[in-house]
Amino acid sequence: MRRTLTAGTAIALMTGAAMWFVTGAGAQGGGTIEADVKYNGAAQVEKLKVNKDTEKCGTEALIEKVVVGGNKGLANAVVSVPGAKGATKAKAVLDQHGCKFVPHVVVMQPGELEIKNSDDILHNLHTYSTANPSINKAQPKFKKTMTEKLEKPEFVKITCDVHSWMLGWVAVVPGLAGVTDKDGVTKIENVPAGKQKIEVWHETLGKQEKDVDVKAGQVTKVSFEMKGK
Numbered sequence: 001m002r003r004t005l006t007a008g009t010a011i012a013l014m015t016g017a018a019m020w021f022v023t024g025a026g027a028q029g030g031g032t033i034e035a036d037v038k039y040n041g042a043a044q045v046e047k048l049k050v051n052k053d054t055e056k057c058g059t060e061a062l063i064e065k066v067v068v069g070g071n072k073g074l075a076n077a078v079v080s081v082p083g084a085k086g087a088t089k090a091k092a093v094l095d096q097h098g099c100k101f102v103p104h105v106v107v108m109q110p111g112e113l114e115i116k117n118s119d120d121i122l123h124n125l126h127t128y129s130t131a132n133p134s135i136n137k138a139q140p141k142f143k144k145t146m147t148e149k150l151e152k153p154e155f156v157k158i159t160c161d162v163h164s165w166m167l168g169w170v171a172v173v174p175g176l177a178g179v180t181d182k183d184g185v186t187k188i189e190n191v192p193a194g195k196q197k198i199e200v201w202h203e204t205l206g207k208q209e210k211d212v213d214v215k216a217g218q219v220t221k222v223s224f225e226m227k228g229k
């Protein structure tokens, strides 16, 4: 019995069969993609003096355009598998906290994005997009949460008209995706086995793609090196 369980059956047993059929994530025999993204160039982080809402914002802001961590790892890059139409996990959430967008890049499948204001001051969300309608909306301090629709795949830049330094991105991607951490690494689980195209996008350094062969129950590593522009 122990050897004849497929990965799918095992997960179904653990999470409940009903759940399994609803999500359908990863299908039978999904694998994991571990992507590492490197950048051989210099970090680009601008410092700015802040003289507005300093109680919440602090007196210095960082505009993080290229964040390079240990071992040349590139943070904030979106790695996606367009062909892996897995179920969305939790609803994507973007917070405005300390007069920063947190996370700097939020990844979501087409649908709804929850936008929080945990600063207790006025922010004004302003998006720059072509495929999706633009959003330009005040979020006063009493409005802790609002929900917006982003239904078309696109990388959408977001700013705040109250705090000029605030910069973030919403990655609306059709398939499974992740955002690289400070070491330039992200893991994507439940990727259907077989040939998959892997795309990487970075707000300053552009896009790259690679084909990989995902094997059921295994971790497939893929590396990217972004070029400067």
Ligand SMILES: [Cu+2]
Pocket (backbone or CB within 6 Å): 096, 099, 122, 123, 124, 160, 161, 162, 163, 166
């Ligand atoms: Cu703001």
